[in-house]
Structure formats: structure tokens, C-alpha cells
Amino acid sequence: METLTVGLGDRSYRILGGNGNLPGIGALCRELGLGRIAAIVTNTTVGPLYSGGVAESLSAAGFSPVLVEIPDGEEFKTSETLNTIYNGLIAGGLTRDSFVIALGGGVVGDMAGFAAATYLRGIPFVQVPTTLLAQVDSSVGGKTGINHPLGKNLIGAFYQPRAVVIDVDTLATLAEREYLAGMAEVVKYGVVLDRELFAEVERNVPALLDRDKAVLTRIIMRCCSIKASVVEKDEREAGLRAVLNYGHTLGHAVETLAGYGTYLHGEAVAIGMVQAARLSEHRGLAGPADVERLCALLTSLKLPVELPVFAADAYKGVLMRDKKARDAGLGFVLNKGIGDFSMVCIRDMDEVLAVCGIGG
Numbered sequence: 555m556e557t558l559t560v561g562l563g564d565r566s567y568r569i570l571g572g573n574g575n576l577p578g579i580g581a582l583c584r585e586l587g588l589g590r591i592a593a594i595v596t597n598t599t600v601g602p603l604y605s606g607g608v609a610e611s612l613s614a615a616g617f618s619p620v621l622v623e624i625p626d627g628e629e630f631k632t633s634e635t636l637n638t639i640y641n642g643l644i645a646g647g648l649t650r651d652s653f654v655i656a657l658g659g660g661v662v663g664d665m666a667g668f669a670a671a672t673y674l675r676g677i678p679f680v681q682v683p684t685t686l687l688a689q690v691d692s693s694v695g696g697k698t699g700i701n702h703p704l705g706k707n708l709i710g711a712f713y714q715p716r717a718v719v720i721d722v723d724t725l726a727t728l729a730e731r732e733y734l735a736g737m738a739e740v741v742k743y744g745v746v747l748d749r750e751l752f753a754e755v756e757r758n759v760p761a762l763l764d765r766d767k768a769v770l771t772r773i774i775m776r777c778c779s780i781k782a783s784v785v786e787k788d789e790r791e792a793g794l795r796a797v798l799n800y801g802h803t804l805g806h807a808v809e810t811l812a813g814y815g816t817y818l819h820g821e822a823v824a825i826g827m828v829q830a831a832r833l834s835e836h837r838g839l840a841g842p843a844d845v846e847r848l849c850a851l852l853t854s855l856k857l858p859v860e861l862p863v864f865a866a867d868a869y870k871g872v873l874m875r876d877k878k879a880r881d882a883g884l885g886f887v888l889n890k891g892i893g894d895f896s897m898v899c900i901r902d903m904d905e906v907l908a909v910c911g912i913g914g
């Protein structure tokens with residue numbers, strides 16, 4: 555087992571990586587000094603696969619687990635589903651010394667985390683990510699929340715977990731499309747923060763497509779370490795943390811306009827990264843070869859790169875609601891070549907639309 559720490563003072567926590575870690579969850583929660591009742595929040599796909607083992611481990615360590623199951627899908631990342639979680643926590647008798655285990659992908663993690671942040675004004679939670687995307691990104695850093703019909707993750711809170719338990723064994727049951735979507739966030743770290751990681755992914759495409767556990771474990775822990783160091787410096791996205799939003803400005807627009815769940819989050823991020831790279835080229839920060847290299851890697855990972863067609867006004871509307879929008883303009887993360895980034899403020903949305911070929 556490999557361990558990393560996210561250093562945030564009295565809210566610091568460990569990320570446990572590797573395989574075979576699920577059976578150790580009960581012992582870890584005991585070590586963390588968590589209270590008796592543990593709500594395992596999961597969905598109707600992940601629950602039947604993994605909640606039994608997690609519940610057994612918790613019971614063996616003296617906890618009383620209760621199961622809260624929600625429907626599966628990005629389209630259910632809503633206030634209604636959040637209410638289903640609250641109902642489960644109340645019915646399960648959770649008190650302020652109880653805790654939540656978020657068992658699933660990013661959708662479960664974001665919603666269970668937000669429920670934990672707000673139920674009784676906050677109870678502890680542990681992230682147990684079971685998708686590649688959640689293992690490399692969403693389980694770390696404390697962004698929690700739900701979607702709004704007008705924009706992704708518009709409602710939420712920064713609320714750090716007490717621990718993150720990654721078990722790469724769980725990736726064996728993940729559907730191919732979902733697995734590949736997680737690779738988009740891996741590529742993201744490489745493009746803007748780690749040239750060597752980008753090259754490592756390029757060199758290991760066949761092993762990654764085969765889900766080689768050793769390669770995956772190394773890359774997952776590298777991503778967690780990059781994210782941890784960004785979050786340690788800027789937990790609440792006052793500046794630097796926005797780099798983790800590379801590819802998300804147009805990516806979130808695509809998810810919202812196409813209808814949540816039509817494009818997977820990672821797929822939309824892949825498309826958004828290519829548009830961000832084109833803007834970077836337009837602004838003289840990257841060359842055509844960098845854009846080509848990014849497109850080639852995403853394509854070799856079977857990810858989409860083409861921006862879907864929606865009305866220019868529709869794109870503009872969603873872009874203006876991006877969380878990086880300010881009075882002065884839209885904060886946009888661009889790449890400097892491969893491995894570095896630059897934040898710019900874009901005042902004129904027409905520049906974005908023109909470079910991305912939106913509206914003719």
C-alpha cells in the first residue's frame with residue numbers, strides 16, 4: 555500500500571493507494587476515531603458489487619453500517635437525489651458523531667461529500683473512489699456538490715474528506731467507456747503541470763488500455779500527488795487551483811448543453827482540452843505540434859476531440875455562468891506548450907467562439 559498526505563493543517567488526510575485496500579476500511583475508520591454509525595452512500599451499480607465487503611469490514615471493526623443507495627448517472631446529480639441521501643441519513647439515525655462513506659465514482663463522491671458537508675452542518679466522510687476518474691481526481695481536494703439545469707456543479711461546498719481509500723482492484727468491473735473517460739483527467743495533469751507524466755502516458759497507452767495494475771497504480775498516485783500539492787497551496791481556488799479546471803470551461807458547457815450524461819465528464823473534458831489548446835495556439839502560448847500531440851494522445855485513448863454543434867448563444871450563456879467568470883471577463887486556463895500553463899482573462903467571448911469554430 556502506498557500513502558500520500560494532503561497537508562491542510564488540522565484538516566490534513568491520507569490517500570491510501572494500491573490494490574486490496576477495501577477490506578482495510580473498517581480498521582482505518584477505527585484508527586481515525588470515527589463514531590459508531592457509518593452510512594455507506596453508493597449507487598445501484600456499485601452497491602451490489604462492493605458495499606457488502608465494505609459493510610463487513612466496518613462491522614468487523616465495531617461500526618454499525620447503514621446503506622444509502624441512489625440512482626446511477628450524472629443526470630441524477632441533483633437536489634432531489636441529495637434529498638434522498640438526507641432521508642437515508644435521517645432514517646439511519648446518523649448523529650453528529652456518525653460518518654459517511656462515499657463508495658463509487660465522482661457522482662457519488664461529489665454528492666455524498668456535499669451531503670456530509672451539510673447534514674447536521676457537517677459530519678466526517680471518507681472517500682472510497684471506484685472509477686479511474688474518481689481515483690485520480692474527484693476523491694481528492696474537497697470539491698463537493700450537485701449540478702443545476704443551467705450549469706455543472708453550480709451548487710456545492712469545499713469540504714475535505716477524512717481519508718481517501720483507493721483500491722485499483724475495483725477498476726476491473728468498470729465499463730470501458732467509463733474507464734477511458736478517467737484517462738482524460740490524467741492527460742489534463744500532464745498537459746498543464748507535468749510534461750513527464752504526459753510522456754509516460756504516451757509511452758504506456760497499450761498497458762493503460764489493458765488496465766495494467768502496476769502502471770495504473772503508479773499513474774494514479776502521481777496524479778493524486780499533483781492534485782494534493784495544488785490543493786495544499788490553494789484549497790479554495792483563489793488562483794492556482796483553477797489550473798485543475800483546464801479543459802473544463804468548454805467541457806462543462808458541452809455536458810450542460812448536450813444534457814447531463816450524454817457526454818461523460820471525462821469525454822467532455824477531452825473535447826474541452828482540445829479547444830483550450832487551440833486557444834493557447836491562437837494566443838501564441840502553444841504551437842500547432844502541441845495541439846496535434848494532445849489530439850493524438852486523446853485519440854489513442856479512444857476519447858472524443860470534436861466539439862458538438864450547439865447555437866453560439868447557447869455556448870455563450872453557459873460560458874458566462876462558468877465559476878471562473880468575473881466582472882472583468884472569463885478566467886481561462888491555457889497550456890504553455892506541454893507541461894505548463896497560463897491563466898488568462900478573456901473579455902470577448904467571440905474570440906472563444908471563433909477559435910473553436912462555434913457558430914460558423
Ligand SMILES: NC(=O)c1ccc[n+]([C@@H]2O[C@H](COP(=O)([O-])OP(=O)(O)OC[C@H]3O[C@@H](n4cnc5c(N)ncnc54)[C@H](O)[C@@H]3O)[C@@H](O)[C@H]2O)c1
Binds near residue numbers: 597728
Ligand atoms: N470533485 C471533484 O474534484 C471532481 C473532479 C472530477 C470530476 N468530478 C465529477 O465527477 C463526476 C464524474 O465521475 P465518474 O467519471 O467517476 O462518473 P460516475 O460517478 O458516473 O461513474 C461512472 C459509472 O461507473 C459506474 N461505476 C463506478 N465504479 C464502478 C466499478 N468499480 N465497477 C463498475 N461500475 C462502476 C457508476 O455506477 C457509473 O455508472 C462528474 O459529476 C464530475 O463533475 C468531480
Ligand SMILES: O=C(O)C(=O)C[C@@H](O)[C@H](O)[C@H](O)COP(=O)(O)O
Binds near residue numbers: 802
Ligand atoms: O479539483 C478541482 O479544482 C477541479 O477543477 C477538478 C475538476 O476535474 C473537476 O471536474 C471539478 O469538479 C470541476 O470543478 P468546478 O469548480 O469547475 O465545478
Ligand SMILES: [Zn+2]
Binds near residue numbers: 802
Ligand atoms: Zn473534471
